[in-house]
Amino acid sequence: MMPMIRIAHISDTHITGESAYKGYAYDLIANEINHGDFDFVIHTGDVTNQGLREEYERASYELGKIKKPLVVIPGNHDVRNVGYELFEKFIGPLNGVFEFDGGVVIWVDSTIPDLSDGRVGGHKFQWLKKRLKEYSDRKFKIVAAHHHLVPLPDTGRERNVLFNAGDVLDLLLRHGVNLYTCGHKHVPNVYRVEDIVVANAGCTSCKKTRKGDVNSYNIITIHDDGRIEVTIRRVTGDEVRKEHRPIRPKIFVPRGKRLLRIVQMSESNVSDRVYFRKKILENAIHTINEKLRPDIVVHNGDIVDMGIERYYGRAYEFYEKIKAEKLVVPGHNDITYLGYDLFKEYFGEPEVVEMKNFAFIPVISAQYETPIGVVGRIGQRKVARHLEEYRESFTAVVLHHNIIPIPRSREVGFLEDAGDVLRTVTQGEANLVLTGHGGNSFAVKVEKTPVINAGSVSWELHRNPFGNSFNLIDIYPKMIVAFEVQATWGSGRLLGIWKIKGPFKDL
């Protein structure tokens, strides 16, 4: 039987001769690691501050103070000034594999020279995929990179995510990766995304902490029964501990009657352009009315392709045909041109929909003339307040912009404050979040909250290999089941099933 494995996860040391580097914090943490019961150490990048030769020389000396096996990943600061060549010379390979008893760490260089953004592009993605195939039978698979995989709170403007974060997340989920470690934004944070623990380390020894925080590192313990524990340990000695215990196999035996059926659509993009597939929308509406008969239809935005009267008139005609209750939130296309006024005239100001013991909370995230959305600090507080107010109901938060990255879509931080919004909904234990941006369907549970994105129902410019689709979400007393329904053929594809528990009163 594999003994428990303990990993010290450090990041963002920013070693330099300048004041950005806090040598005493580094020494303190290196000392704790040396005296602690650790099997190995992962450093998730930004070893140096500017990727300069003298910084690498010093980093090589400083890293030598850690007397444990050390895996070091390059960060965006390390590749500045063509530092990636020095990284290989002074530190080690940019990508690689570290094997331990029962498991493997696969680390990948996610940097782009001279940019802060990240990507695991083309060749590296294929390389990562090959390594995951090669080590497929390992009980514990850890992937390490510098950039974060899901939006992080307290980062101000959410950006510098991996451009292909959705593809990477999908790849890791499919391969049953247990842990993703990263750094970059100097915010310590731990999320459970389905069965992957996503551990962000704060900064070990850089001056630039957020919210007046102090330096920290993560202590990761992997137990033989599959449990993963992450403790954020600050230099003050304060600790915050989180644990995830995966349940396998995931078998659901439906019990009791269905409580509510939701149809979730997005990106109808009603227009007279060739990309708008009128027949498919008509067919979908027919299937919804005659076969599926949901309690509520949620449209997650981009109901029209442009905010002009003619398109709104047509969209209104389509959606008038839907017999069920409707909740429509605007997307970025909807409020172009006159759309801001037209949306209200045709579909009204979105308001909380209460149904039986369910509350649907709409959130406006679209802004004028830009695909980038924002909820804003006041908006976030409003969501948090609503989640509190409707605590005894099943709560579903409805917005246009995605708060988790979507496969096949270039992720550029479509929601400016996605990190803070993701924290608001997971901390508030929303029972469901529905989004509709990116043209592809995708669903993952983050912490206790399933987040489901809808693909495009009738727009040719989508990114879904399944074609145009909408989602069917059924709620049972103890579980949520989400299927994607092919808009033309009505065939289903399971997006996810999740067990649900409170905080709502018995449904």
Next chain:
Amino acid sequence: MEGDAPIKVYMTRKLIGVSPDDSVKRACEIMVEFDIGSLVVVEEDKVVGFFTKSDIIRRVVIPGLPNTTPVREIMSKELITVDANTPLRGVLDLMAKKGVKHMLIEENGEIVGIFSLSDLLTASRRRLETAIAAE
């Protein structure tokens, strides 16, 4: 689809099931409700059986059994399984040899997923949709 990728990449990781004492009627209701063609049979979190719609036709409807028959009496107890690390190509080969359209996927002695031939039809559904979508 990549033939050398382990089947775990393509399998469905979440299974819908019934318990052995559930009736065939209940099982059929679940199949209709979720629009799925097969169910696992679960006892104490372990998969103990499996059956498909066509098994119901062959083992219940044709012999004329009542729909109150418990599924334990009609399920396949001999499970056809394959390890989660088997490459897709090998799984397809095995499905062809065994003449089955669904394959249960196993990891460390537990059933952790299912792979169905219909999972391969995604691209053709999209192409056919495009073919008729134009005005």
